[in-house]
Amino acid sequence: MKLVTKTGESEFFVGRSIDDLLSLCGSRKAVAVIDQNVRRIYGERLKDFEFIEIGEGENSKTLLTVEKIYERFLEIGVDKSHIVIGIGGGVVCDIAGYAASTFMRGIPFGFVPTTLLAQVDASIGGKNGVNLKGYKNLIGTIRQPEFCLIDLNFLKTLPKSELMSGLAEIVKAGAIADLSLFEYIEKNYLSILSMNKEEINKAVSSAISIKIGIVSSDEMEQWERMKLNFGHTIGHAIEKVAKIPHGYAVSIGMIAAGKLSVSKGLLDNSQLKRITDLLQKVGLPIKIKANKNDVMEAITKDKKRRSSKINMVLLDGIGNAVINAVEEEDISNILDGICL
Numbered sequence: 001m002k003l004v005t006k007t008g009e010s011e012f013f014v015g016r017s018i019d020d021l022l023s024l025c026g027s028r029k030a031v032a033v034i035d036q037n038v039r040r041i042y043g044e045r046l047k048d049f050e051f052i053e054i055g056e057g058e059n060s061k062t063l064l065t066v067e068k069i070y071e072r073f074l075e076i077g078v079d080k081s082h083i084v085i086g087i088g089g090g091v092v093c094d095i096a097g098y099a100a101s102t103f104m105r106g107i108p109f110g111f112v113p114t115t116l117l118a119q120v121d122a123s124i125g126g127k128n129g130v131n132l133k134g135y136k137n138l139i140g141t142i143r144q145p146e147f148c149l150i151d152l153n154f155l156k157t158l159p160k161s162e163l164m165s166g167l168a169e170i171v172k173a174g175a176i177a178d179l180s181l182f183e184y185i186e187k188n189y190l191s192i193l194s195m196n197k198e199e200i201n202k203a204v205s206s207a208i209s210i211k212i213g214i215v216s217s218d219e220m221e222q223w224e225r226m227k228l229n230f231g232h233t234i235g236h237a238i239e240k241v242a243k244i245p246h247g248y249a250v251s252i253g254m255i256a257a258g259k260l261s262v263s264k265g266l267l268d269n270s271q272l273k274r275i276t277d278l279l280q281k282v283g284l285p286i287k288i289k290a291n292k293n294d295v296m297e298a299i300t301k302d303k304k305r306r307s308s309k310i311n312m313v314l315l316d317g318i319g320n321a322v323i324n325a326v327e328e329e330d331i332s333n334i335l336d337g338i339c340l
């Protein structure tokens with residue numbers, strides 16, 4: 001699969017082995033940015049690479065980490081004849097892509113995403129960056145990685161909550177753009193959950209292909225790309241207030257957006273029930289113990305806000321996302337049935 005945009009082209013290799021990474025780098029010298037966890041688990045298999053190790057998790061996503069990477073680039077003598085490879089979850093990919101796309105005004109980079117979320121979401125689309133003073137992804141670039149090598153074997157060591165975060169994004173991809181993917185997950189969720197090779201490959205490939213399609217039509221997020229935020233406007237607020245993993249919050253956010261879609265006459269109750277049933281079957285939550293007013297406050301502080309209305313991604317049927325400006329009051333009413 002290939003993503004072609006104004007800022008570059010990315011090739012996606014789904015189901016390939018990490019052992020093929022060297023051949024994708026060609027004759028170039030490869031420098032791998034990796035976090036301490038992934039290095040601990042997989043370092044032995046990657047001994048051919050020069051490593052730059054960073055701390056694990058969201059707290060590492062800072063300009064300070066990027067500065068340390070630049071300093072290591074200087075020590076190693078990294079230039080345009082090198083290729084930087086981010087090997088890890090979304091945090092590593094976002095940081096490695098940002099460091100590579102700004103060092104010497106941009107050196108080539110590729111990704112080996114090792115979490116399900118990074119494989120189906122974070123490594124696709126060229127958004128690279130770091131956080132600043134609690135604002136997520138405030139600093140960044142849009143520049144495409146040369147390739148993404150997706151080795152599904154990495155998923156075997158992933159903690160359950162990380163797996164769930166990726167799964168929520170796959171359901172989201174089906175819900176916004178592809179009824180047949182949604183149906184596929186309905187039918188095969190048990191095989192997907194137990195990481196059966198064929199079913200997980202199909203689910204991951206379909207989700208990637210959906211994101212590629214959306215990004216190629218609107219790389220700079222003028223409109224269409226916003227549809228990937230389905231479940232995220234309310235989800236991000238719930239994630240912040242209730243301090244739960246991203247995918248769990250997005251799941252609840254999708255239910256809230258689904259209920260709003262029903263209230264606007266866009267979605268049938270039976271379709272909302274299908275979404276609710278699927279999320280529950282895979283083990284994702286649909287409600288949360290949280291203070292509704294705190295969640296509302298977090299939503300209205302969100303950067304997607306426009307006047308008293310908030311741009312929300314709704315569903316005009318499963319597989320067809322639309323963007324509507326919704327009154328804060330309507331969101332508040334919906335949250336009555338979501339925040340317990």
Ligand SMILES: NC(=O)c1ccc[n+]([C@@H]2O[C@H](COP(=O)([O-])OP(=O)(O)OC[C@H]3O[C@@H](n4cnc5c(N)ncnc54)[C@H](O)[C@@H]3O)[C@@H](O)[C@H]2O)c1
Binds near residue numbers: 056122123125
């Ligand atoms: N650029 C984008 O378009 C985009 C899209 C979505 C999310 N993101 C970003 O992605 C980040 C979240 O990514 P994430 O959920 O992958 O989190 P993460 O990168 O923090 O990884 C989660 C945890 O799993 C560990 N891990 C990674 N691979 C593993 C493996 N194979 N086995 C065991 N443990 C492993 C990591 O060390 C970490 O502790 C956020 O910062 C978010 O902003 C970016």
Ligand SMILES: [Zn+2]
Binds near residue numbers: 169232246250
């Ligand atoms: Zn997300």
